[in-house]
Every structure is written in structure tokens, then in C-alpha cells.
Amino acid sequence: MTDLELQQLRREKWRLDGKAIPTIEQARAFLEDVGVCLMYPQRPPLLVPTFVGAFVGSNDRLPEWQHAFKDPRAAEATELMVRLLREQSAFEANLFGENNGLLVAASVFPYFYALMGERNPKQAPKAGSRSPYSPLACDAFELICRDGPISKQKLQEGLGGSVSLVALDGALGELWSKLRITRVDYKASEGSVWDVLYRWAPEAVKEGVGISVQEALTALLSKYLDCVIAVEPAELEIFLGNFIARSKVRDAVNALLAARELSFVHVSGKSMLQITPEKVAFVPAERPPVAVQERRSFAERRPRGLKPRVNPRFKRR
Numbered sequence: 001m002t003d004l005e006l007q008q009l010r011r012e013k014w015r016l017d018g019k020a021i022p023t024i025e026q027a028r029a030f031l032e033d034v035g036v037c038l039m040y041p042q043r044p045p046l047l048v049p050t051f052v053g054a055f056v057g058s059n060d061r062l063p064e065w066q067h068a069f070k071d072p073r074a075a076e077a078t079e080l081m082v083r084l085l086r087e088q089s090a091f092e093a094n095l096f097g098e099n100n101g102l103l104v105a106a107s108v109f110p111y112f113y114a115l116m117g118e119r120n121p122k123q124a125p126k127a128g129s130r131s132p133y134s135p136l137a138c139d140a141f142e143l144i145c146r147d148g149p150i151s152k153q154k155l156q157e158g159l160g161g162s163v164s165l166v167a168l169d170g171a172l173g174e175l176w177s178k179l180r181i182t183r184v185d186y187k188a189s190e191g192s193v194w195d196v197l198y199r200w201a202p203e204a205v206k207e208g209v210g211i212s213v214q215e216a217l218t219a220l221l222s223k224y225l226d227c228v229i230a231v232e233p234a235e236l237e238i239f240l241g242n243f244i245a246r247s248k249v250r251d252a253v254n255a256l257l258a259a260r261e262l263s264f265v266h267v268s269g270k271s272m273l274q275i276t277p278e279k280v281a282f283v284p285a286e287r288p289p290v291a292v293q294e295r296r297s298f299a300e301r302r303p304r305g306l307k308p309r310v311n312p313r314f315k316r317r
Contacts, residue, residue, distance in 0.1 A: 001230070003268040009229045014049035020057030027080050028089045030054050031105045035223040036112075039081065039101050040065045040074070047228055047235050051103055052077045065100040082186045088201055092183050094176040095242050101183070106204070108223055113208030114216035115243045117179040121198040121205055125180060132178065136163065137171040144181055144196055151190035217244060217252050222261070222275060230265050230272040 011017045013034065021027045031037065037049040041062050052068075053059045055077040068074035081103065084090035091109045092101040093116070104112050125133040125141055133141075136159070143158050144150055150158075156168055172194065175181040184200055185193035198205045208216075217240070224239060225231065233253065237246045253273065256262040263276040 001265060001267045003270075006229055006267050013227065013229065015054035015057060016049075016059045018057045021054050022080075024080065024083055027051075027055070027084060031084065031090055031103060032107060034227045035105050035108045035220075036227070037103050039078075039103060040068060042096065042100055047231065047239060048224075049227065051081055055080060078186070085184055088204075091201065091204070093179065094173055108220070109201075109204050110207040110211060111216040111219040111223075112243070113179055113205060114211035114213060115220070117197070117205065117208055119209055121180070121196075121209070125175070125178075133174050134171060136167060137174040140168070140171045141175055141180060141196070144194055145199075148181075148199070149184050149193050149195040151187060151193050153190045155194070213244070213248075214252070217248060218256065221249070221252055221256070225262070225273060225275050230267055230274040232270060232272050236273060 015021055015030055021030045034049050037051050037054070038046065039051050041050050041053070041064055043064070050062065052074055053062050056062065056073050063071040063074050081090070085092060089106050091104045091106070093104060093112070095102050125131065125138050127133055127135040127138050139159055140155060143155060147158065152168065152172070156163055156165065159168070172181065179197055181194050182197045182200055183192045184195045187193060220243070221236070221240060224236070236253070237249050240249045253262065260276055262273055264271050265274045
């Protein structure tokens with residue numbers, strides 16, 4: 001495989017070849033096919049498809065999240081993405097500290113939750129010197145549990161007028177990055193609408209709690225490789241390192257290589273990982289009927305390269 005061939009396969013998979021996804025059915029199918037995608041491109045680039053790119057059908061001059069408000073294509077793509085969130089065909093996670101959500105397909109989300117979520121999701125977060133949650137985040141979680149789904153505007157009012165939007169965004173980001181809450185809707189007049197994840201998607205959370213870390217990592221690793229076709233080990237560790245320690249990613253790769261679930265492929269001189277292609281079963285050619293075989297002469301049926309034997313009694317003297 002050449003690098004050009006790999007890029008073309010990715011363009012087809014990521015819907016950057018002109019085959020856009022303007023309808024909810026196409027958007028749902030695209031997300032299930034790739035498993036995960038960013039809403040917008042980001043810097044430095046991350047090897048993963050983008051929802052806005054698939055919506056447009058191209059990666060030409062795509063807006064980043066900072067400039068999305070000026071691009072009408074981004075507004076239409078966001079409206080379609082919110083519809084996926086409402087029907088729970090997609091879940092959104094905040095992993096990169098930006099307003100650029102990672103969209104996760106419904107079938108993939110339980111494995112994602114097993115790596116990132118709380119094993120006891122109903123237990124309220126507590127603030128402290130060793131806690132990843134601030135006092136404001138804990139207060140916001142309690143208010144969302146009591147009154148959610150709730151918009152950010154009403155959250156600010158419920159927490160007191162002295163709470164700034166910047167501080168509230170930071171608190172929501174703390175809860176969102178640990179999958180304690182999720183964005184479930186968006187209203188132009190009130191902004192994002194939030195709910196606790198275990199109430200919004202109880203079955204997905206319950207399934208995720210019951211999945212082991214090793215099983216979840218193996219599933220996500222395989223789905224990501226299917227999405228990118230082939231990838232260098234370092235790039236694989238960069239992506240999955242956002243969810244789990246890179247040493248565990250290497251261990252999972254080595255285990256799958258030993259089991260021959262993964263293999264290496266050379267792409268323009270680079271050694272890349274891929275899902276081991278399925279072997280094509282050998283189907284022997286049909287043998288002709290016996291009657292036909294009997295009509296064939298011995299010379300025709302003689303194995304190639306075998307010389308005919310001559311009876312020594314008939315040798316010329």
C-alpha cells in the first residue's frame with residue numbers, strides 16, 4: 001500500500017470524497033461506521049475524522065471551533081449533531097479542554113465510559129485537595145441532579161448571580177471530562193442543556209460499568225484502527241493516550257499482535273498497524289463427472305512431469 005492509497009481510503013471512510021451526510025440517517029450511519037469523531041478540526045491535528053468535514057463532504061477550508069460561529073456550514077452541522085444527541089445516537093465528551101467535543105457512537109460509548117467514567121456514577125463528587133472537582137463543580141452537579149435537564153443560563157441563576165460564565169464553564173468542564181454530566185440539547189435562547197449522564201443514558205452507563213478496562217481498551221483500539229485503516233504505533237498511542245496510560249495501550253497492542261488480531265503493513269516505507277485481514281477461504285475447483293474422467297486418456301490424466309513407464313519385455317532388442 002502506498003501513502004496515497006491510504007489517504008484515499010481514509011477520505012472515503014471519513015466522507016471527504018464529496019459524499020456528504022446532510023440527513024439524520026446518513027449522519028447516524030457515518031458515526032456508527034467511524035465510531036468516534038471530532039466536531040471540528042483542531043491544532044495540532046489529531047488523526048480522527050471530523051463531523052463538520054463529513055457534513056460538508058470535504059476538508060477544504062473547514063472552520064475550527066474558534067471560528068465556527070462565522071461559518072454557516074458549521075451552524076447546520078451543529079444542528080444535525082444536536083439531533084443525534086437528543087435521540088442518543090451520539091454522546092459527546094470533552095477531552096481536550098476546548099469547545100470541540102468528541103462525538104462517540106452509541107454502540108461504542110459503553111466501552112468509552114468503561115475507560116473514562118465513574119464506577120459508582122450516582123455518588124456525588126466531593127471537593128478537596130486531592131479531588132479533581134472544585135466546590136463550584138460539586139454545587140453544579142447537585143443542582144443538575146435536582147433540576148436537570150437544565151440550561152446553563154438557569155444553572156447560573158440557581159448557583160447565584162455572582163457566578164461568572166467563565167467560572168461556570170470551567171466547573172461544567174470538570175464534570176463533563178469525567179462523564180458525570182453530558183450535553184443533551186442546545187437552545188439558542190438559553191445555550192447548552194445539561195443532565196447527569198446516569199439519568200440521561202442509564203442503560204449505556206450500566207453496561208459501561210460492567211465492562212473491564214482491558215476489554216474496553218481492546219474494543220476501542222480495534223474500532224479506531226478500523227476507522228483510520230492503518231496507523232503508526234506512535235499515532236495510535238497519541239490518540240488512545242487521551243483516555244488511558246500509553247503503557248497500557250502498548251500492552252494491548254502486543255497482546256493483539258500475539259493473538260494475530262493485529263498485523264503490520266508497509267505503507268511507503270513506514271511500518272503501520274492494521275486489523276489483520278480475513279483470510280479468503282480456498283474453494284477447490286469442481287471435479288468433472290466420473291464418466292467424463294473415464295473418457296479422458298491416460299496421457300491426459302497423467303500428472304505433469306511424470307514420464308510414461310515402458311514395459312521392459314517390449315523393449316527393442
